[in-house]
Amino acid sequence: MKKKLVSFVIPCYRSAATVGGVVEEIGAAMAKLEPYAYEIILVNDGSPDDTFARISGLCERNPRITGVNLARNFGQHAALMAGFRHVKGDILVCLDDDGQTPADEVGKLLTAIEEGADVVYARYEHKHHNAFRNFGSRVNDWMLCFMLQKPKNLYVSSYFAARRFVLEEMLRYENAFPYVIGLVLRVTRNIVNVTVEHRDRRAGMSGYTFGKLLALWFNGFTAFSEKPLRIATLAGVCCACAGFLYGFYTIVKKFVVPDVPLGFSALMSAVMFIGGMLMLMLGLLGEYIGRMYICMNRAPQYVVREVVGGGPGDGAEGNGKAEAADGAKDGWKTGKTE
Numbered sequence: 001m002k003k004k005l006v007s008f009v010i011p012c013y014r015s016a017a018t019v020g021g022v023v024e025e026i027g028a029a030m031a032k033l034e035p036y037a038y039e040i041i042l043v044n045d046g047s048p049d050d051t052f053a054r055i056s057g058l059c060e061r062n063p064r065i066t067g068v069n070l071a072r073n074f075g076q077h078a079a080l081m082a083g084f085r086h087v088k089g090d091i092l093v094c095l096d097d098d099g100q101t102p103a104d105e106v107g108k109l110l111t112a113i114e115e116g117a118d119v120v121y122a123r124y125e126h127k128h129h130n131a132f133r134n135f136g137s138r139v140n141d142w143m144l145c146f147m148l149q150k151p152k153n154l155y156v157s158s159y160f161a162a163r164r165f166v167l168e169e170m171l172r173y174e175n176a177f178p179y180v181i182g183l184v185l186r187v188t189r190n191i192v193n194v195t196v197e198h199r200d201r202r203a204g205m206s207g208y209t210f211g212k213l214l215a216l217w218f219n220g221f222t223a224f225s226e227k228p229l230r231i232a233t234l235a236g237v238c239c240a241c242a243g244f245l246y247g248f249y250t251i252v253k254k255f256v257v258p259d260v261p262l263g264f265s266a267l268m269s270a271v272m273f274i275g276g277m278l279m280l281m282l283g284l285l286g287e288y289i290g291r292m293y294i295c296m297n298r299a300p301q302y303v304v305r306e307v308v309g310g311g312p313g314d315g316a317e318g319n320g321k322a323e324a325a326d327g328a329k330d331g332w333k334t335g336k337t338e
Contacts, residue, residue, distance in 0.1 A: 003037040006030070006110065007089030008103075011079035013045045015097035016054045022095070023058055023065065025103040033107055040065045041083040042097075046073030059309025066310040071303040076158075077178045078302045084171055086310070093161045094180075100199045101159040108194040109161035118166055118190040122159035124198035149185070155193050156181050176299040232281040239277050246270060 008026055012019050023040060030038045042065060044052040055067040066086055070079060080094060091113055095101040101122065112120040150156065162184065170183040184191070 003035055004091065005089035006036050006038045006091045006093055006106075007087040008038060008040045008093045008095065009043070009080060009083035009087065010040065010095060010097050011043045011045050011076050011083065012051050012055065012097040013047045013073070013076075013079075014049055014051065015047070016049050016051045018099050019051065019054060019097050020058060022097060022099055022103055023062070025099075026106070027062075029104045029106050033110065036091075036110065038064060039087075039089060041068060041086045042066070043068045043079040043083040044070060045076065045079040046070050056308050063309065067308040069305045069307070071305045074302045077180050080180050081170075081173075081178045082302045082304060084167055086307075087167060090164050091161055092164070092167045095159045101157075102197050102199060105196040106161075108196060109159075112192055112194050113161050113163060116190075117192045118188040119160060119162045119184055119192075121154070121156050121191065121193050122196045123155040123193040124157065125195060150181075151189075151191075154191055159196070160184075174301075175295045176301055177295075178301055232284050235277055236281060239274050243270065243274060 010019070010022065019042060023042075026038065026040060030036060040062075042055045042058070044055055044067065052067065052069045055065075055069075059065045059067045068082055068086060070082060074082075084092070091110065093106060093109060095103060095106075105122075109120045109122065166184065166187050169187045170180065173183055
């Protein structure tokens with residue numbers, strides 16, 4: 001009997017010291033799960049170290065591994081989309097390259113998928129991130145709830161499993177600003193959590209700087225929600241009402257107390273406040289228009305420099321279309337090859 005094929009997609013950045021251990025852990029975990037075969041897609045997101053050399057070595061030793069080398073750093077979510085286009089399996093699993101996400105607990109995610117969930121996110125009881133990353137996670141969770149209507153009791157993370165149809169719907173997104181969590185929430189609400197352990201980072205430090213986290217949040221709420229524009233409109237209405245009321249108050253005060261001097265500082269404060277709000281709204285509107293312009297110019301989500309290795313394990317049965325994987329290697333859709 002043929003086994004179901006599970007496709008692991010791992011974006012890699014500065015992970016030459018850790019990615020080998022993650023691959024070994026996946027192999028050991030999948031060896032205990034008899035109903036499944038597996039493949040691994042490792043995407044080098046323009047890492048400045050010898051990460052891709054390490055990936056190439058893993059591909060030579062293991063035919064289940066495909067290595068995708070991006071031409072430059074496009075970001076974690078673009079790297080995931082590059083890996084998605086090489087997936088051949090029935091079930092997609094995404095995890096990190098640093099060993100903090102426990103690959104040996106993938107069975108919990110697969111069990112939840114078999115029980116009927118469309119997407120399964122790993123939930124961590126105790127996160128081993130620094131205070132900055134934990135704060136960033138809380139801000140991201142608030143943004144997802146407010147902008148994308150994520151259920152408040154749903155925990156999202158970089159470690160998740162999804163059914164094939166969810167993957168195919170995500171691949172329909174061809175614009176230059178992918179946001180995987182937003183794509184998942186756009187497809188289905190049949191999403192559950194399973195609790196797993198979160199580990200200390202094995203080596204190095206996180207590649208997420210404050211600037212990258214800010215860009216990720218901004219991408220999330222401008223790419224998949226019109227609420228920022230509605231907030232800007234509401235803020236403009238509030239400022240106009242406040243200005244009208246202040247003007248009315250000034251006129252009444254002048255009639256009641258004729259000798260009161262007109263306040264230059266109050267006037268300048270009002271001008272600066274209203275001017276600042278106008279600039280903010282124009283900037284937000286310009287961000288939307290700029291993104292539309294970039295998408296109209298068909299800017300790629302990523303650019304693939306080369307692909308090495310590839311091929312599922314023996315006895316694997318994958319429902320993914322072969323032409324999708326072949327198309328990815330040829331620069332199919334928005335992922336273009338140099």
